[in-house]
Amino acid sequence: MNDLNRSDLNIETVVEAFEVMGRYLRERGLIGEIAIYGGTAILFQFPWRKTTEDVDVIIRTDEGAVKDAAAFAATSLGLPDEWLNNYVGGFTPEVEAEAFFSAYGEYPRGEKPGLRVFLAKPEYRCAMKLKALERESVEDRDFEDAVRLGLEIGKETTDELSRLFSSFFPDEALGPNAAARLLEVAEQIRSRRRPQ
Numbered sequence: 001m002n003d004l005n006r007s008d009l010n011i012e013t014v015v016e017a018f019e020v021m022g023r024y025l026r027e028r029g030l031i032g033e034i035a036i037y038g039g040t041a042i043l044f045q046f047p048w049r050k051t052t053e054d055v056d057v058i059i060r061t062d063e064g065a066v067k068d069a070a071a072f073a074a075t076s077l078g079l080p081d082e083w084l085n086n087y088v089g090g091f092t093p094e095v096e097a098e099a100f101f102s103a104y105g106e107y108p109r110g111e112k113p114g115l116r117v118f119l120a121k122p123e124y125r126c127a128m129k130l131k132a133l134e135r136e137s138v139e140d141r142d143f144e145d146a147v148r149l150g151l152e153i154g155k156e157t158t159d160e161l162s163r164l165f166s167s168f169f170p171d172e173a174l175g176p177n178a179a180a181r182l183l184e185v186a187e188q189i190r191s192r193r194r195p196q
Contacts (some may be wrong), residue, residue, distance in 0.1 A: 009052050009083065011043050015107075017055075017083065018115055020076050021069035022107030025062070026114030032069065033060035035101055035118045037088045039145070041125055044104060048148060054080070056088040058096075060118075069115070091128050093169050100124040100168065122153050127168040130161060130182070134175035143181065150189040158186045 025032045038056035042049040059066045070084040102121055106113035120128070126149035132142040155161050161182055165174060174182065 009040075009054065009079075010050060013077070013079070014040060014043070014052070014055060017070075017073040017077055017079060018105075018107040018117060019109065020073040021066070022111075022113055022115035024069040024072050024114065025065060026108070026112055028065065028114075030062050030065050031114055031116060032062045032066040033116045033118070034058070034066060034084075035060060035096075035120065036104070037091070037120045037125065037128065039141075041119045042145060042149070044119055045122060046148070046152060054082060055084045057084055057086055058088060058092070059086055066115075091131055093172070122149055123164060124168055125149055126153055126155065126161075127165045130165050130174060130178055130185070131169065131172075133178035133181045133185075135177075143185065146185050147188040147192065150185060151192055156186060156189040156193065158182045161186060 021032070034057040036044070036055060036057055038054075039049060039052035040055045043052050071081070073079060074081055074083055100121060101118040101124075104117040104119045107115040107117065126146060129142050129146035129149060133146065135142075137143070150156060150161065153164075155164050162174070173179075
């Protein structure tokens with residue numbers, strides 16, 4: 001079995017795992033659906049993210065079967081047991097609109113699907129990363145992701161970032177640590193913006 005580190009999941013590895021999951025589910029007459037968040041959503045959308053530690057998802061259908069498919073993929077490909085996890089729920093609003101997501105693909109590709117994958121849109125990811133600033137992250141990755149996502153979506157002031165957060169989390173306020181770092185995020189975005 002391959003001892004792949006959690007930080008070694010690249011796009012090719014994740015797609016290969018989705019292929020295995022899709023076949024597993026299809027062979028059982030099922031179609032599972034997952035929504036991807038975190039570094040993996042960034043990995044699939046932007047070239048500046050090269051790897052992810054794990055795949056943060058919310059399982060939309062057939063939760064038990066999707067978890068079984070993920071375990072089968074882990075065994076088949078030598079992935080860590082929790083390469084696919086659903087711990088992201090603490091960073092999502094109670095109600096998520098379909099507009100927060102885009103369809104990414106069906107697996108296995110080019111065959112009858114067993115797995116449908118959706119990605120959290122960059123604006124939603126940025127709002128979630130702002131919320132995540134409430135806690136510390138390894139190498140301050142949440143901060144770096146918030147800055148890079150802010151650059152990608154063109155939000156560069158504290159007001160724009162605050163409005164973005166409120167648009168996805170209307171019933172919440174940023175925690176005190178996250179709110180305190182908002183100015184720092186905005187300053188970093190502006191300092192990195194390329195001159196027009």
